[in-house]
Amino acid sequence: MQPSLTKKIFIYVGAALLALVIAVPVLWLFIMSISSSTHLTTLPLQWWPDAPTLENYKSLLVYAENSPSASFLYGIRNSIIIAFAATAVSIAAAIPGAYSFSRLPGPRRKNLLFAVIAIFMLPPVAIVLPLYTVMSALGLLNTHFALIIVYCSILLPFTTWLLKSNFDTIPGDLDEAPIIDGANRLQAIWYVILPIARPALGAAIMMAVLLAWDEFFYGLLFTNDIRAKTITVAIADLAAGRVADYGLISAAGILAAVPPVVLAFFMQKTLVSGLASGSVKG
Amino acid sequence: MSSVSLFNVTKAFGEANIIKGVDLKVEDGELVVFVGPSGCGKSTLLRMISGLEEITAGEIHLGDKRVDPLPASDRDIAMVFQSYALYPHMTVAENIGFPLKMAGWSKADIATKIREIGEVLQLLPLFDRTPKQLSGGQRQRVAIGRALARDPKIILLDEPLSNLDAALRVDMRMELARLHRQLSATMIYVTHDQVEAMTMADRIVVLRDGIVEQVGSPLDLYLAPVNQFVAGFIGSxxxxxxxxxxxxxxxxxxxxxxxxxxxxxxxxxxxxxxxxxxxxxxxxxxxxxxxxxxxxxxxxxxxxxxxxxxxxxxxxxxxxxxxxxxxxxxxxxxxxxxxxxxxxxxxxxxxxxxxxxxxxxxx
The missing domain is CATH 2.40.50.140 (Nucleic acid-binding proteins)
Known part of the structure; x- marks a missing residue:
């Protein structure tokens, strides 16, 4: 049935509004990032700068010691290391964990799953003090390792839950068949379950990287210089001086979004392929 | 030797006894059908022989070897699942070759073997397709092909025809009977359809509530049922x-x-x-x-x-x-x-x- 004209108009207007709400802040951020600081403070405000400049990007990307660029570039490096390492560790642990929750029997296992979720629900503020004490006692403050460990505690419950609910949809016959075919349990997971769950795995990896990339609270508390400061903290630092350079902050915001966007671009195919694949039964 | 012997095999899930002491010997090369109403334990018994289900007590022997302590992957038994359980991300060729890959065969040997199977089951033209591009009957043949890959001496079939339409079911029934003669493998076949049981079996095992009610050739069961249950179950x-x-x-x-x-x-x-x-x-x-x-x-x-x-x-x-x-x-x-x-x-x-x-x- 063809939708009526009013319905069509309604849908398009709605879609346009949604796009506007999502796109306008990004657009604004971009405009600010190519404006000079004088331009940003001129009244009345202009929609488009008279002399667009890439000066802000340059001062972030061209390395100079003790400058915003140092803190920014180190921040990017630290965030990449921490987000990807935490994701790798979490996924590596979540796959067997989720498989076990999904496939193996036992009431204690089920209780454990709820414990995992309950811990995930705890606000970070509730556990930050004990964590800080522990990290401090172990001499791990201001290291990548500390943040990787802490981020794993956030990512692991999330990825486990996500993968578990996807494994649940895979028919049990499909991990019994490889065992009959001579595979052991790990081979069954590697050759059969994971390829089938690839879209969910892709989604889990992406969400995990994003969660870690965007994390601010622990990053702020557990790091104090460029050796371990993450990008979110570095950007906040740009705003913390006596004079906040909004152009610079905007440019940093745009640049900080690049790695996740690149990741999403490359994983897009994996994510979509899952939506199209059918079931096995005939 | 590829006989299957069960000695007082039992299975309990908590308090519930599903299989209550089954003694049975399936001879080398025989096609034995387990038949019974839903919930009688026939599929559970099959899964216990395959190793997918542990047994609570008793012993299972394949030939002279006791296998019940062994995991499924070490029993060298092939199984065809009711849902076919084809690997959806693999092509037909990869599906059939998977057991050989797990057994560590070389790529060349696998290619030769799967061509052989493809010819027997007329699957060669389908080798590059994935399971979702196949019809029900074709999927069934791929599942059988995968089971045949390792030249198993014992093949278990769990209601393999129940997802097919009536006409195809009759064809596949004949095809399976032909394969059984050709391979001379021991086959154990589970079904709730007594017509399938009567037409295919060398011997039928009638199960009810985890107990073997009668074992015998199709005509034995038809002519001399040992009790009213078997009498009512066999014959249509x-x-x-x-x-x-x-x-x-x-x-x-x-x-x-x-x-x-x-x-x-x-x-x-x-x-x-x-x-x-x-x-x-x-x-x-x-x-x-x-x-x-x-x-x-x-x-x-x-x-x-x-x-x-x-x-x-x-x-x-x-x-x-x-x-x-x-x-x-x-x-x-x-x-x-x-x-x-x-x-x-x-x-x-x-x-x-x-x-x-x-x-x-x-x-």
Missing amino acids: PKMNFWPAQTDDAGRVIMPTGQAVLIDDGCAPNQSVTVGARPEHLVLCDSAADAALTGTVLSVEHLGSDTFVQLHCGIGAPDQIDINVRLAGIVRVSIGDQLSLTNADANAWHLFGQDGKRMNKIAI
Whole structure:
């Protein structure tokens, strides 16, 4: 049935509004990032700068010691290391964990799953003090390792839950068949379950990287210089001086979004392929 | 040696006993069918032989080797699943080659072997397709191909035809029977369809509530069921049952008062259940000689046979309807009165109060 004209108009207007709400802040951020600081403070405000400049990007990307660029570039490096390492560790642990929750029997296992979720629900503020004490006692403050460990505690419950609910949809016959075919349990997971769950795995990896990339609270508390400061903290630092350079902050915001966007671009195919694949039964 | 022996095998899930002590020997090269109503434990028993389900007690031997402590992957048994369980992300060729890959075969050897199987099962043109591009029958053949890959000596099939439509099912049934002859592998086949069981099996194992009720060739089960359950389960349409008495001479006195001779069983002066298959009831001319009389409720003309359902005034308080299979075309219509009797003293069965077959007692 063809939708009526009013319905069509309604849908398009709605879609346009949604796009506007999502796109306008990004657009604004971009405009600010190519404006000079004088331009940003001129009244009345202009929609488009008279002399667009890439000066802000340059001062972030061209390395100079003790400058915003140092803190920014180190921040990017630290965030990449921490987000990807935490994701790798979490996924590596979540796959067997989720498989076990999904496939193996036992009431204690089920209780454990709820414990995992309950811990995930705890606000970070509730556990930050004990964590800080522990990290401090172990001499791990201001290291990548500390943040990787802490981020794993956030990512692991999330990825486990996500993968578990996807494994649940895979028919049990499909991990019994490889065992009959001579595979052991790990081979069954590697050759059969994971390829089938690839879209969910892709989604889990992406969400995990994003969660870690965007994390601010622990990053702020557990790091104090460029050796371990993450990008979110570095950007906040740009705003913390006596004079906040909004152009610079905007440019940093745009640049900080690049790695996740690149990741999403490359994983897009994996994510979509899952939506199209059918079931096995005939 | 690829016989399968079960010794007092039991399975309990918590308090619930699913399999209650099964002893069975499946001979080398035999095709044995497990049959029974849903929930009788036939699939569980198959899974226990495969190793996918642990056994609670007892022993399972393949040939001379005890296998129940071994994991499924070490038993060298192939299995065809009801859902086929094809790997959706692999092509047909990869599906069939997967067990060989797991066994560490070289790529060249795998390619040769799967071509061989592809030829036998006419799958070669489909080798590059994925399971979702196949029809139900093709998927079934791929599943069988995967099971054959390692030249297994024992193949387990768990209701392999139940997802196919009726016509395809008959074809695949013949194909499986042909494969069994060709491979001379031992096969254990689970089904709830007694026609499949009768047509394919060398021997049938009838299960109920985790107990083996009877083991025998299809005709053994048809001709001499050991109890009322097996009698009712094997044969289609079902055997008719009605209550009767035996007299001093061991003749069976029908509810109509007519006395009939039944070769099997006949302890004098007892309440018994008479069992007669629809094809073992014949029309008789006079109501006086009839063992049963009734009014026709429905008639189905199949050409080769005529199925008649009769409402008989026996077995009060539950009035019993009797199914009759008359050979050829018989002109009867609804409401007619029919008289029936037994043509052959061998053909009817007697069951005691406990449901067990009664055997002939010399008088």
